[in-house]
Amino acid sequence: MKKPFLQASALVLTVALLPATTSALSAVDANTYREMEQFMSVFDRVRNDYVDQVDDADLIKGAIDGMLGSLDPHSSFLDARDFENLRTQTDGNYGGLGLSVTMEDGAVKVIAPFKDTPADKAGVKAGDYITHINGELIYGGTLDEAVEEMRGKPGTPIELTIVRPGRDKPFDVSMNRAIIDLKPVTWEIKDQVGVISLNSFSADVGADVKAAITGIEKSLGKKPLGYILDMRSNPGGLLDEAVAVSDVFLTRGEIVSQRGRKKSDIERYFAKTGDAANGLPVIVLIDAGSASASEIVAGALQDHHRGLVMGERSFGKGSVQTLLPLSNTSALRLTTARYYTPSGKSVQEGGIEPDIIVPQLSDPDYKTRPKFREADLRRHLINEIKLEDGVLEEDTKEDPRFTATSEELEKQGVKDFQMHYALQTLSRLGPEGMRVAINKATKKAVTKKPATAKN
Template identity: 50%
Template sequence: MRKTDYAFWTFLLMTGLAGATTLLNVTQTYSASASQNSELYKQLDLFGDVLERVRSDYVEKPDDTALIEAAINGMLASLDPHSSYMSPKNFRDMQVQTRGEFGGLGIEVTMENGVIKVVSPIDDTPAAKAGLMANDLITHLDNEAISGLTLEQAVEKMRGPVNTPIMLTVVRKGKDEPFDVKVVRDVIRINAVKSRAEGDIGYVKVTTFNEQTHANLVKAVETLDKQIGPNIKGYIIDLRNNPGGLLDQAIAVSDDFLEQGAIVLTKGRNNEETQRANARPGDISDGKKLVVLINGGSASASEIVAGALQDHKRATVIGTRSFGKGSVQTIIPLGANGAIRLTTARYYTPSNRSIQAKGIEPDINVEEAVPDDMKDKIAAEKPRGEASLRGHLKNPDGTEKEDDLGEPSGSSSYVAKDADKDTQLQYAINFLHGTAKGPETSSATPSPAPTTTGPTSGSSNKAPVPSDDDKKVTPN
């Protein structure tokens, strides 16, 4: 046989073997997929059988919609504590909360003895302009008694389209008779950022991360800078009891104080889902000293900010260990059927550490002093962190924060109402003045310097969307 013939038959044989191998692999893959689908269909048949039995045999006629919603929610809740189903109404409410603006009256309210009590009217809103005052009691809305409504139901009735009127029946101390107040709804904007000067220090309290947080923070810093002047010592960013919010706003707030480098990494199930947000040049504080306050109520987006500024050594983190929620939820709209909140990624600080079920350890651990008359009550309320939640995601490195008895734990979320008695705040002020004494640096392992390796996809310009560390999925 000639060499060319030998080469030809060798080529055919190898091609044939490769084709056979490819065909075998495809067949095996198809077979495995078909087997998985077959098992899934059996489980769906089981669900259908149970549903039909409930519908036909339950002692009372059930609500089919409620049954399906409960089944969906049960499925999602079995994944982790932060995945859930939102009915259309809950989805709308969540969108209102994270937008930070809605059509309403502009009053902070609570429920007392079956009626609405005004805690405080918000400045420059319809309620304030109509003359509503703190401690006013609202008994009727458009001549319908509030009695029997929940606080949420009453608030829903007070909200509504802009430029529409509502009649409030008000009982006020010092007035013999109830009186009516007509209020025309307007756009109400919730300011998630409050600020004030503490002598030569700028104090900024961030209560949540909604669509307005970054813009409000920039305005607050500009105002404080003008108010205090060139001798400003630095800024205190108070994230205590901030439960989180929008991922893009946490990135923007971190970027406000960083010139370069990674802010946060989000890692999904697959490597291609990994993204990294990077800081852009520009520091709104002009490099002034920063202190970030955290405690057991600081979660998710708050922890992203604290972790980024801590890893870059841009801020000194003071307080107690944060909550430890290191996961990202994506809101997936379901048309007219509401939406699902699904955990789709873990996030990591710039030095590639996960705080899931561990939290951010402060650079300086400072416990808030508790008044004697509240010590027993607070001691009875055991602090709970992410590690205490049933079904929580495990930390990727296999470690979680536990107390001395080996039980998942959190840290205290108590904050004194009086600034003069706020131990953590006063320590932060003294720290910026260089006169802090007392608490020692926490025993936590110092954060490693940020790495420059890792995924480079992603951007700090994510579109804003609902939830407590959520990413946006454009509605269908």
């Protein structure tokens, strides 16, 4: 059974299985055979003549990693240790810091901290580089080794040395490890508005969002003014759950399509009848850490004029990965398709552009800290429509509407300006005013027949 998933980080995965297929060696041409002979010659020379004795399995894994490393940054080989990391991450019951990380040029780079985890509370931010753990340099090691060092017994202290682009000097951040119990969906009521936070797209998230709507209405004893769907720093997850969450708010039409190498490799996903939110207005909050499945939901609600997308341009990961088991303890994580929003737009590189760009003014580093996105990853897939650098950087421009400093906002008790602005917008406009604002702000309507894209 083919079940794709979408995720920004190779270390935060949701399992999706596909039966292994046999290789058709008959399709390999003579030149390829010669290259394979050359590879075996190098392999034989290394194992026989290298200054130290080397393990055959290590050489073969290095060759596989090198092959996949020539593809996009989301394709990789998973060995037994990677599977253990996968299990502990998806179980959500381990002692750690709550970070989604990747490796870049030998350095550990933060994709995003998960909300309300030790790393988030300590102020670690997307785009930070971790250079030392407890004073020990980790540069040049593997990502698995760094992750294992950051994990440990809950309650034990740990110190990270951070290099943050935009700051002159590295600085240390101290925190205690904790049980990372990642709740994919949480909800609360603020100013008569239902706030639903999505931290990941693991199993049953669509049902959890629907249950959150029911819980909000029951708690209020009436319908709220509307809903805020907070998907900031959500790296993604299962494609099926992105479809399910979109379907909570949509009654008809295409949600997303995925398209593989061949023109015939197209799958389309459609909404079913019924809007659990009963047509109440929705504000979707995204930022540079909102990736993959988060972008599917934001793009679907935006294209269908169902929600007002607010915040910052999203991460821009428009590819689908499938986990192909190779044995009981190894698998291939391979990019197999691109996905497109209902209007036929690929979010690869460019991400989802908010209807209203709202900077996180409450973050004192928001002006100086560069945004880290898919377009910054080496060997990332190129969007079929060439994107100008200015488009990808426009959220760094000054907006005369937003002039408050983080210090001024702190004095006013505003700790999260983007959430504050979204709540004010819903409260000020009310349901009817929001519907008008959504229709005016959303930039692209869905055509009766979704646009096609090149394959």
